[in-house]
Amino acid sequence: MPAVGQSASVGRLLLLGGGNMGGAMLRGWMAEGLDPATVTVVDPRPSETLAPAFAAGVRHEASIPAQPHDVVILAVKPQMMREAIGALTAAMAPDTLVISIAAGITVAFLEEHLGRRPVVRAMPNTPALIGRGITGAFGNALVGGVQRATTTALLKASGPVEWVHSEAEIDMVTAVSGSGPAYVFLMAEALAEAGVALGLEPALAMRLARHTMAGAGELMIRSDDEPAQLRRNVTSPKGTTEAALKVLSVDDGGLKELMRHAVDAARRRAGELARGEA
Ligand SMILES: NC(=O)C1=CN([C@@H]2O[C@H](COP(=O)(O)OP(=O)(O)OC[C@H]3O[C@@H](n4cnc5c(N)ncnc54)[C@H](OP(=O)(O)O)[C@@H]3O)[C@@H](O)[C@H]2O)C=CC1
Numbered sequence: 001m002p003a004v005g006q007s008a009s010v011g012r013l014l015l016l017g018g019g020n021m022g023g024a025m026l027r028g029w030m031a032e033g034l035d036p037a038t039v040t041v042v043d044p045r046p047s048e049t050l051a052p053a054f055a056a057g058v059r060h061e062a063s064i065p066a067q068p069h070d071v072v073i074l075a076v077k078p079q080m081m082r083e084a085i086g087a088l089t090a091a092m093a094p095d096t097l098v099i100s101i102a103a104g105i106t107v108a109f110l111e112e113h114l115g116r117r118p119v120v121r122a123m124p125n126t127p128a129l130i131g132r133g134i135t136g137a138f139g140n141a142l143v144g145g146v147q148r149a150t151t152t153a154l155l156k157a158s159g160p161v162e163w164v165h166s167e168a169e170i171d172m173v174t175a176v177s178g179s180g181p182a183y184v185f186l187m188a189e190a191l192a193e194a195g196v197a198l199g200l201e202p203a204l205a206m207r208l209a210r211h212t213m214a215g216a217g218e219l220m221i222r223s224d225d226e227p228a229q230l231r232r233n234v235t236s237p238k239g240t241t242e243a244a245l246k247v248l249s250v251d252d253g254g255l256k257e258l259m260r261h262a263v264d265a266a267r268r269r270a271g272e273l274a275r276g277e278a
């Protein structure tokens with residue numbers, strides 16, 4: 001799969017929503033060599049982090065331009081989607097590929113408002129900001145090999161792309177990896193706060209927590225061992241880790257059960273967003 005900058009098939013690209021995720025994706029494409037002149041960002045108030053992209057030649061529009069694009073990426077909040085895509089068909093041809101990253105927004109909703117066309121639901125996550133994300137993707141029946149290759153070329157600038165077989169799985173991906181970075185950051189906050197409670201100086205406790213989370217994360221990616229084995233490697237019999245893990249109860253309930261509840265709440269929330277609940 002060529003990098004997006006070498007892919008001739010991407011064509012003219014319209015990014016609707018230049019916020020956190022839209023901006024992160026745009027920076028990834030530019031880092032991979034995508035020609036800035038092929039990209040238009042539509043956002044009345046785009047993130048300031050997009051200023052270098054605009055300076056490099058990415059076009060900025062406050063409203064949807066009436067010129068057809070080959071690929072449209074929807075990166076506005078789910079609650080804004082209906083309003084934001086109202087005039088979008090003016091920027092599309094019948095075969096324009098639509099890629100939505102909005103949590104909960106269904107293929108059926110997009111087909112209803114944009115017509116029957118190739119539609120991909122994708123779910124990236126914020127480590128995309130540093131090219132270390134992971135994205136789940138699902139395409140409707142009109143997404144064939146060409147559209148799949150274009151989508152993969154665009155999404156893999158943020159990290160690996162995992163195509164799933166059913167749309168329901170996208171809500172599950174959202175709950176696990178889309179929202180997942182927040183769970184990791186909460187764990188870092190909790191670890192640092194626990195260190196402070198023991199008596200460590202706060203800045204030191206936070207450095208210890210950040211590096212521990214980041215180092216353990218990197219080890220999980222680079223090691224051939226499963227996370228459970230990496231955990232066992234830290235846990236000396238009758239040692240300090242064992243004492244802590246008894247409190248976290250890793251094997252029967254505890255953190256694992258809490259995580260199941262949390263992830264299920266995220267998945268159910270995706271369903272509420274799909275039903276248009278605020
Ligand atoms: N943040 C995350 O971790 C992830 C988010 N997502 C999904 O990505 C999407 C965007 O999220 P995120 O980037 O965090 O949100 P942001 O609020 O950072 O970005 C959305 C951008 O869209 C702009 N906007 C609002 N209305 C319109 C409109 N009518 N036309 C064009 N642009 C508009 C917003 O402007 P203004 O701020 O002025 O309203 C903002 O700049 C969401 O659907 C979310 O579900 C997916 C994966 C991870």
Ligand SMILES: O=C(O)[C@@H]1CCC=N1
Nearest residue numbers: 102103174178179180
């Ligand atoms: O919280 C949200 O709804 C979005 C989708 C996944 C991560 N952030």
